[in-house]
Amino acid sequence: MYNHKLHQNINQLLKASRLDIAGPDNDFYIRMMAGADTAQMLYNQIYHDLPEAESLFLKLIELTVNAYIGRPQILKEKDLDKMDSGHWFLSNEITGMSLYVDRFCGDLKNLQSKLGYFEKLGVNLLHLMPLFESPAGESDGGYAVSDFRKVDARFGSLKELQKVQEQLGKKKMYLMLDIVLNHTSNRHEWAIKAKEGDERYQDYFYMFNDREVPDQYERTLPEIFPEAAPGNFTYVAECEKWVMTVFHHYQWDLNYANPAVLLAMLDNIFFYANLGVDILRVDAPAFIWKQIGTLSMNLPQAHTLLRLIKLLISIATPGMALLGEAIVESKEIIKYFGTGPFEAKECDFAYNATQMALQWDMLATGDTRIMLSSQHELMQKPDGTSWINYTRCHDDIGLGYDDQLIRNAGFDPWEHRKFLKEYYSGIFNGSTATGALFAFNPKTGDSRISGTLASLCGLEKAVKEADNTAIETAVKKILLMQAHSIFLGGVPMLFYGDEAGYTNDYSYLTDPGKSYDNRWMHRPVIDWEKNKLVDQPGAVEFMVFSGTQRLIGIRKMLLEIADHKNLTWINCNNTHVAAYLRNHGSKQFYGVFNFSGEKVSLSFQVLKGYAGNAYFYDHWTEEILPSGKYGQFVVNPYSFLLLKPEY
Numbered sequence: 001m002y003n004h005k006l007h008q009n010i011n012q013l014l015k016a017s018r019l020d021i022a023g024p025d026n027d028f029y030i031r032m033m034a035g036a037d038t039a040q041m042l043y044n045q046i047y048h049d050l051p052e053a054e055s056l057f058l059k060l061i062e063l064t065v066n067a068y069i070g071r072p073q074i075l076k077e078k079d080l081d082k083m084d085s086g087h088w089f090l091s092n093e094i095t096g097m098s099l100y101v102d103r104f105c106g107d108l109k110n111l112q113s114k115l116g117y118f119e120k121l122g123v124n125l126l127h128l129m130p131l132f133e134s135p136a137g138e139s140d141g142g143y144a145v146s147d148f149r150k151v152d153a154r155f156g157s158l159k160e161l162q163k164v165q166e167q168l169g170k171k172k173m174y175l176m177l178d179i180v181l182n183h184t185s186n187r188h189e190w191a192i193k194a195k196e197g198d199e200r201y202q203d204y205f206y207m208f209n210d211r212e213v214p215d216q217y218e219r220t221l222p223e224i225f226p227e228a229a230p231g232n233f234t235y236v237a238e239c240e241k242w243v244m245t246v247f248h249h250y251q252w253d254l255n256y257a258n259p260a261v262l263l264a265m266l267d268n269i270f271f272y273a274n275l276g277v278d279i280l281r282v283d284a285p286a287f288i289w290k291q292i293g294t295l296s297m298n299l300p301q302a303h304t305l306l307r308l309i310k311l312l313i314s315i316a317t318p319g320m321a322l323l324g325e326a327i328v329e330s331k332e333i334i335k336y337f338g339t340g341p342f343e344a345k346e347c348d349f350a351y352n353a354t355q356m357a358l359q360w361d362m363l364a365t366g367d368t369r370i371m372l373s374s375q376h377e378l379m380q381k382p383d384g385t386s387w388i389n390y391t392r393c394h395d396d397i398g399l400g401y402d403d404q405l406i407r408n409a410g411f412d413p414w415e416h417r418k419f420l421k422e423y424y425s426g427i428f429n430g431s432t433a434t435g436a437l438f439a440f441n442p443k444t445g446d447s448r449i450s451g452t453l454a455s456l457c458g459l460e461k462a463v464k465e466a467d468n469t470a471i472e473t474a475v476k477k478i479l480l481m482q483a484h485s486i487f488l489g490g491v492p493m494l495f496y497g498d499e500a501g502y503t504n505d506y507s508y509l510t511d512p513g514k515s516y517d518n519r520w521m522h523r524p525v526i527d528w529e530k531n532k533l534v535d536q537p538g539a540v541e542f543m544v545f546s547g548t549q550r551l552i553g554i555r556k557m558l559l560e561i562a563d564h565k566n567l568t569w570i571n572c573n574n575t576h577v578a579a580y581l582r583n584h585g586s587k588q589f590y591g592v593f594n595f596s597g598e599k600v601s602l603s604f605q606v607l608k609g610y611a612g613n614a615y616f617y618d619h620w621t622e623e624i625l626p627s628g629k630y631g632q633f634v635v636n637p638y639s640f641l642l643l644k645p646e647y
Contacts, residue, residue: 031315042308047259056259067270067316079319089321092561095552096125099496101155103525108156122552127176131155135187137513138250144185148268165276174278182284183251195238205252206244214242216292226441273317281323298332307346323349330354330377337385344384352387364423366596368578369409383565387490391481396438396448424449432458436518452522453498460503476638479547483640486551487591489563497524501544554619560584590643594635601632614645
């Protein structure tokens with residue numbers, strides 16, 4: 001609906017900004033006028049009852065205009081190229097790696113010299129874990145931000161980050177950074193002013209004079225870290241108030257019921273966009289709206305805020321995609337792509353967290369049924385959006401998938417999770433894994449799992465015991481896990497160290513700022529002398545690196561791996577095997593993955609039901625499978641086939 005008053009106000013803003021809306025700024029003008037009514041509608045869903053709602057919305061529009069004006073010309077040109085190519089981030093040619101700069105190579109200056117390492121591997125998207133200032137000892141791995149615009153001195157400077165971004169651009173590589181929307185450090189300028197009694201900044205947070213309201217919240221709020229950070233409120237002696245701290249006592253939750261918070265954080269979002277960020281990872285979006293009597297997770301207002309943010313990004317800085325880090329059950333994850341009229345208009349990406357956890361389930365049990373029973377929900381992802389697929393990340397591995405999925409496969413949920421926790425912590429008899437339980441809750445028995453990909457696949461134990469057969473099996477498991485996620489769809493995101501078979505790093509135990517959090521065991525410090533072994537045939541590092549390199553290379557050759565909602569799961573009539581078809585036009589790809597320690601035989605009819613009378617070329621072994629109408633093909637233990645039908 002045409003809103004004359006709003007459009008007149010926008011025209012006045014644009015006139016004052018001296019934009020040439022009939023010339024080079026015409027695309028921006030069209031985007032603004034096309035999106036302004038929807039932006040106001042979304043804004044009013046939350047803030048309509050505030051007396052200053054209209055004036056604050058115009059400030060939001062002014063912020064968006066200024067973001068476009070301040071956008072470097074090279075990024076505006078990149079925006080147009082990305083829009084011309086459609087959904088650029090769906091490409092089969094993108095493979096990412098997530099890393100801590102300090103633990104990977106020391107600082108941003110050194111990172112510039114490591115770009116050749118990523119090119120050699122085939123990685124062309126770097127997710128640099130939190131870089132902005134956070135207090136030593138109370139940083140939560142950088143997610144307790146004290147200054148959203150100042151690179152922490154231990155990484156270098158903002159200028160050095162810009163140099164990294166420039167080098168990535170020249171190499172046609174992409175950059176992903178984080179923004180923490182839910183909270184700040186208690187040493188952020190806003191929190192410091194709130195402690196000093198400034199009521200304006202106290203309203204940036206959930207602050208209360210006594211325990212009456214906090215206790216109402218506590219009745220339904222879950223505990224995120226019950227061991228390290230029990231409860232959801234912290235007493236602030238400086239101002240004699242209680243503040244909401246859902247994650248840790250030093251992370252103060254932001255109050256988005258106050259539109260000034262939205263304005264301030266949107267300004268930070270545009271700051272990152274104009275640094276040249278290609279994908280902005282929004283940390284913990286599920287928590288950004290709080291409401292008494294609820295879990296304060298996944299609430300409708302959180303989705304409304306994300307839709308508004310996404311829309312304003314698409315107007316001012318359309319080349320930047322949005323990743324929602326919502327690690328929630330699969331039926332809730334899907335909603336972060338947008339629903340109803342906002343389908344595919346909320347987050348461009350979400351983490352395929354349920355699939356990640358279910359891969360670990362398959363590896364421990366050798367049974368694919370739970371994973372397959374979850375696909376009816378995961379397949380609801382809208383076209384034009386994509387997953388981040390991964391085998392492991394900086395966080396723990398959760399086991400929060402739905403109990404009914406476990407029952408559908410014939411298992412008892414409590415006993416099944418108990419087995420997984422014992423298996424990956426190495427307690428279960430016969431387990432080869434070396435991991436640890438994280439965030440154990442004695443009230444419920446719930447916990448998650450820490451450990452590197454290699455250690456959880458058995459490599460740490462095998463190397464310690466100098467068991468060559470076990471080492472070979474562990475390497476097979478590592479590559480099986482990577483292959484399954486790399487070809488599944490979406491953007492595969494490796495976690496640094498996994499490409500070279502790094503096992504658990506226990507040096508965190510000597511650091512008081514990290515020793516309480518065993519997730520640091522799978523955030524290794526890279527030894528670049530040791531990393532030279534990736535070039536030494538016969539070394540474990542070489543086997544893992546070269547195998548991962550080949551998987552990425554194969555992926556880049558196959559247009560059918562681009563994420564065009566083109567995934568079909570295949571029933572193999574074998575509980576050990578997961579298989580899927582990816583197709584694009586006349587091109588077809590079949591991935592067949594054996595998650596058990598047993599050799600399995602499958603009928604060619606399983607595949608021929610989709611491919612007709614074809615032979616199959618395996619990209620991995622570079623061989624053609626011997627085929628016959630009623631013949632069988634074999635998949636070795638912890639092995640996989642990457643098949644192309646040949647007619």
